[in-house]
Amino acid sequence: MSPQITPIADTEQDLSLVERLLTPEGRRIANPRLDPFVQDIDAAALRGLLRDMVVLRRIDAEGVALQRQGQLGLWAPCQGQEATQIGTARALEQRDFVFPSYRETGVIYARGARPGDYVRMWRGEEGAGHDPAALGVAPLQIIIGAQTLHAVGYAMGIRHDGADEVAVTYFGDGATSQGDVNEAMVFAASYNAPVVFVCQNNHWAISEPVAVQSQFPIAGRAPGFGIPSMRVDGNDVLACFAAMRWALAHARAGKGPAFIEAVTYRMGPHTTADDPTRYRPEGELEAWRQRDPIARLEKHLDELGERSAEHAAETQTEADRVAREMRAECLGMVTRPPLAVFDAVYAEPHTGLERQRADYAAYLAGFDEEVVA
Amino acid sequence: MSPQITPIADTEQDLSLVERLLTPEGRRIANPRLDPFVQDIDAAALRGLLRDMVVLRRIDAEGVALQRQGQLGLWAPCQGQEATQIGTARALEQRDFVFPSYRETGVIYARGARPGDYVRMWRGEEGAGHDPAALGVAPLQIIIGAQTLHAVGYAMGIRHDGADEVAVTYFGDGATSQGDVNEAMVFAASYNAPVVFVCQNNHWAISEPVAVQSQFPIAGRAPGFGIPSMRVDGNDVLACFAAMRWALAHARAGKGPAFIEAVTYRMGPHTTADDPTRYRPEGELEAWRQRDPIARLEKHLDELGERSAEHAAETQTEADRVAREMRAECLGMVTRPPLAVFDAVYAEPHTGLERQRADYAAYLAGFDEEVVA
Amino acid sequence: MTELTLGKALGAGLRRAMRDDDRVVLLGEDIGRLGGVFRITDGLLDEFGPTRVIDTPLAESGIVGTAVGLAFRGYRPVVEIQFDGFVYPAFDQIVAQVAKLHYRTQGRVRMPITIRIPWAGGIGAAEHHSESPEAYFVHTAGLRVVAVSNPADAYRALRQAIASDDPVVFFEPKRLYHHKGEVDLDAPLADALPMGLAQVVRPGTDATVISYGAMISTALQAADAAADEGVSLEVIDLRSLSPVDYDTVAASVRRTGRVVVAHEASREAGVAAEVIASITEQCFEYLEAAPLRVTGHDIPYPPAKLEKHHLPDLDRILDAVDRVLDRRNLTGAEA
Amino acid sequence: MTELTLGKALGAGLRRAMRDDDRVVLLGEDIGRLGGVFRITDGLLDEFGPTRVIDTPLAESGIVGTAVGLAFRGYRPVVEIQFDGFVYPAFDQIVAQVAKLHYRTQGRVRMPITIRIPWAGGIGAAEHHSESPEAYFVHTAGLRVVAVSNPADAYRALRQAIASDDPVVFFEPKRLYHHKGEVDLDAPLADALPMGLAQVVRPGTDATVISYGAMISTALQAADAAADEGVSLEVIDLRSLSPVDYDTVAASVRRTGRVVVAHEASREAGVAAEVIASITEQCFEYLEAAPLRVTGHDIPYPPAKLEKHHLPDLDRILDAVDRVLDRRNLTGAEA
Numbered sequence A, B: 001m002s003p004q005i006t007p008i009a010d011t012e013q014d015l016s017l018v019e020r021l022l023t024p025e026g027r028r029i030a031n032p033r034l035d036p037f038v039q040d041i042d043a044a045a046l047r048g049l050l051r052d053m054v055v056l057r058r059i060d061a062e063g064v065a066l067q068r069q070g071q072l073g074l075w076a077p078c079q080g081q082e083a084t085q086i087g088t089a090r091a092l093e094q095r096d097f098v099f100p101s102y103r104e105t106g107v108i109y110a111r112g113a114r115p116g117d118y119v120r121m122w123r124g125e126e127g128a129g130h131d132p133a134a135l136g137v138a139p140l141q142i143i144i145g146a147q148t149l150h151a152v153g154y155a156m157g158i159r160h161d162g163a164d165e166v167a168v169t170y171f172g173d174g175a176t177s178q179g180d181v182n183e184a185m186v187f188a189a190s191y192n193a194p195v196v197f198v199c200q201n202n203h204w205a206i207s208e209p210v211a212v213q214s215q216f217p218i219a220g221r222a223p224g225f226g227i228p229s230m231r232v233d234g235n236d237v238l239a240c241f242a243a244m245r246w247a248l249a250h251a252r253a254g255k256g257p258a259f260i261e262a263v264t265y266r267m268g269p270h271t272t273a274d275d276p277t278r279y280r281p282e283g284e285l286e287a288w289r290q291r292d293p294i295a296r297l298e299k300h301l302d303e304l305g306e307r308s309a310e311h312a313a314e315t316q317t318e319a320d321r322v323a324r325e326m327r328a329e330c331l332g333m334v335t336r337p338p339l340a341v342f343d344a345v346y347a348e349p350h351t352g353l354e355r356q357r358a359d360y361a362a363y364l365a366g367f368d369e370e371v372v373a
Numbered sequence C, D: 001m002t003e004l005t006l007g008k009a010l011g012a013g014l015r016r017a018m019r020d021d022d023r024v025v026l027l028g029e030d031i032g033r034l035g036g037v038f039r040i041t042d043g044l045l046d047e048f049g050p051t052r053v054i055d056t057p058l059a060e061s062g063i064v065g066t067a068v069g070l071a072f073r074g075y076r077p078v079v080e081i082q083f084d085g086f087v088y089p090a091f092d093q094i095v096a097q098v099a100k101l102h103y104r105t106q107g108r109v110r111m112p113i114t115i116r117i118p119w120a121g122g123i124g125a126a127e128h129h130s131e132s133p134e135a136y137f138v139h140t141a142g143l144r145v146v147a148v149s150n151p152a153d154a155y156r157a158l159r160q161a162i163a164s165d166d167p168v169v170f171f172e173p174k175r176l177y178h179h180k181g182e183v184d185l186d187a188p189l190a191d192a193l194p195m196g197l198a199q200v201v202r203p204g205t206d207a208t209v210i211s212y213g214a215m216i217s218t219a220l221q222a223a224d225a226a227a228d229e230g231v232s233l234e235v236i237d238l239r240s241l242s243p244v245d246y247d248t249v250a251a252s253v254r255r256t257g258r259v260v261v262a263h264e265a266s267r268e269a270g271v272a273a274e275v276i277a278s279i280t281e282q283c284f285e286y287l288e289a290a291p292l293r294v295t296g297h298d299i300p301y302p303p304a305k306l307e308k309h310h311l312p313d314l315d316r317i318l319d320a321v322d323r324v325l326d327r328r329n330l331t332g333a334e335a
Ligand SMILES: Cc1ncc(C[n+]2csc(CCOP(=O)(O)OP(=O)(O)O)c2C)c(N)n1
Pocket: A103, A142, A143, A144, A171, A172, A173, A174, A175, A176, A202, A204, A205, A206, A266, A270, D029, D058, D060, D082, D086, D089
């Protein structure tokens, strides 16, 4: 009765136990599970993915820079996770809806975020950086794992509506320990909900290596709930794209939830407030630099003879443009007036809060009078 | 990467997908996983298990009767689950510690409960029916799944102490949906804690069939967390005993947690407040009567020619004695005085509560004065 | 007018809301086939089917969390928590998500979720089946909190809660599920009193007794008893605990100058503390005596055989009334 | 005496408690190698090893639930919740288990668990990182609640909390982690003031300002500013929120007759409501004006750029002081 389980011996072996289409050297290999999903991906499409990843890395670097310069309170870098985020998010249809955690800069980029959307929340101007309806993405979620249940509920709604949509949720390796993530799998399986779970196993939850959460492949968790899963090389953008298409097709076909564990690596700190030198084993970052997802796709395009200087230049221009606009939007943001703290607590009038708002307005007005007097 | 999963098609098939030592007809069959653990079980030991189950059923019936007669507020019958509870609990060592839910009458019986222990809580006299230290059993737990984490923490303590003990936790099929139960598996696996999870899959969580929680064998859940598991026929007391010895041996050997799903059936209502005719499919109870765990062991002993009228009579006497004492203890219970509501909220003095106690004492004293006056 | 129990009135309210708006869906443990352990949803599965009356897995965080997702999708989920003491596993989803998503998104995402909680004690139940957790939710900005005390209100307020674009934690006094009252099933919601208003359920002149839920019956009995002794008590049913209708409350207090606030929940930082602090702020110079609290003690809910020594009853309310009417004893507690 | 930051004082308190009693174990996210995101447990893994300084999986209910099991086994677990806003997933284990097991077993099982919570706002943080959830725990019978405001108290009270046989929810004002003060590291615990006592941190005669945590600094600044205008404020640091030391509080109120209670947490059914309701009960005839609250608004914690309009500051405290000192404006809120 007990499913076969493959323990992770070390990160090297860990990395070989994944579905993959591009080797770290950029060579295309066959994979019977994934190949069917990338038949239509030509060189132009690959270049598109490369552009996305490069632009994303630039956005991420700009976020870090803005934080260092005191323009943002915090930033959660996704450097190293570009293939996972771009690969999976580019496989989505516009009508799908995403429930992310806080590190999914690449996902909101792929969903059409405008420059200010990246920074509005981290700067402390708003609770949500973007308009959920505009991007088809729920607000970034900070409570670990909470969003996975939202995705499942949304997917239950899709099913009730008889719609051809999928809900997708992103979360980290650490999140898999939370009750909510496990309950999400229970509900998703029970209701056969069209939801895709994307676990970005970036090997760390702040200072804790993934082994604190699980000494077994996270992808092995889902089948116990009745959810098919796939463990994919998260630094192989093509494999991530294919895996996501597999999962989406499964969900869209009415077969219920699917689970993807993308094995990747956070190359930067947890957030700009973190100091990974306190916990990262020596050499680990260096080893992962060798597996850089952007370099891998570049090598592959080189091998195909499909990487052009022109495309690189265009990409660079685009990256610079986005970064520039992002910075300009950030610096130009105007903080809402004091009484805005009372806005939108409720959708309908609340007498208690109205009284407090009036009292506070009167209090503030007192200062103006003082100044005037 | 995806473990093999066996869907449950229906309860008949469900029942064949279990480890077993005694067929429903009472025939002993070979089972390579379980056989090694019952080498020492002779006819006398089997008769002991039979006696336990018969006495337990009597205790359970007495509980129902006392509730019907208004002596208890509620009772949660375990009829049908005798083999699971007796089989697993009789495999424990005295030094082991159990974290039960609310239906484990058989477990506290096997751990040496005194007659009043069965009813003290259900009568509403005390928060806990028994002394945890005396039985090596935590208080019955009503919050579904909460106790599983307690067992894991206790097992972490065992490990820190270097002790040769095991923590055991019992919970239902419904409980497997709770975040806590899943978190318990995460912690147990991470710390390699000597804890045994015993899921009594009695097919129902109040009115919800197990399929609402999981359409896949619950035993398949644990391996995804890195915990070996076994799905056992919960109406086969010998198999339950053997499975528990397997799990305990695994934990005691320092190999960490183990998980048992015992497939059984709740023959009575969820509690005395429940009306199962509202949800139980016709014929289901009757089908399970054919699989009665007590009848099965009787048949087996018959086959061995080891069931004596004398033993039956002794057992009956014992059952009647326990039931009589239980009833007498119950009827003889004296409710604590009013001010006892303030007792033991804290271990150390709390000025706020002391003031309330004094105020309430003064208030009560006022009535005495009135009466006197 | 139809005579209904409070439980049946709630069921009728749910049925009506579901007929009126097909985005209303129910989620909870045992609410389908069984009709809920209190039978509030009895018959709704038959009428609306399993996609609108959803028996959920046994996981409260999962129930509320998926309700959030349904709300994102435009549904109006009504969640049943089986008993008061089982709401805590959902606390994070309620406090950090349900209560905050509207604010987080500045109104772009609405959370019209109703969380029904069979509530409070006095029914001889086992542990965790008699809790009064309302103060936790009153203290949580972003939620509305309602507590009903009779069938007519139950029918009206439940429909209002479901129709509200804000999340509402809706407390149903278990002890009164079988109490009967007249309900106008056809009264248009538009004509009803707003959900946030308190009600003077008995006018009086000597002191104001403020309460809610099942304790309203107790307060009314106390008022009867007091009347026999020539004391006229005004009884206010708060009905909404967030917001509290301080206009109604303060108007009464300014007339009587004497206040008792009663509830089953424990005292420290409870709803009575809130009401008294606000009354004191708003009506200080009208107060003739210190407002007093009659509440459960600051103890975990005791075993059933002892609950009567925890729950405020007629006598404890009258004792407090005596004290607010007699300045001499006012600060007896300070001794 | 040693000069330490509040953060270092807490670390020293933990180290001392772990040296004194080897049943003290720490659990939390990132508390080992990293020393916690605030570095409070820095160095403890090296000294005590991974069986006593336990980096846990990312699951707060799991952390508190396993701490309960460790307590069953005779350990004294000290749990770190990484930020105030992450305590809610553990709410059920705290409220239904930690708080109730001693009562449930009539003292046969003790829960000497300390739950440390880096706490409150004013640090420009992201959502869920600036919460003030103390009222939830104050309202929960069976828990003790402590909030510290300076390094000496932090060192003392943390050791007392760990030594207590009761569960203690221990609030650490993040905003003050880097504030320095003198700490006597060798002071025997036996000589220390009991954990439940409040402290008059500044004597005064005209009005009493009651607060706790980081707001004590603000209150003291307000007292300085008031002194410049000839107003003498008494400032009381509650230090213990459950129980509240009403002897100290009431003694002050009887002298000044005027009270302001200040905290960051939102207002409805908050700690200030409790304190004001109790003061009013206990000291009614000494009150010269309605006690006033200066609190966070009843809103979810706002985005960082707006937090200064949520957090009570010097001016808001002084404004309230003005109002309690001037009877004319007392009931302005009723308009
Ligand atoms: C409920 C909750 N507990 C704790 C935290 C603090 N915290 C923020 S991120 C993080 C680690 C998350 O790790 P993982 O899930 O692997 O995601 P990653 O950061 O690696 O993307 C922790 C512990 C939180 N945000 N929410």
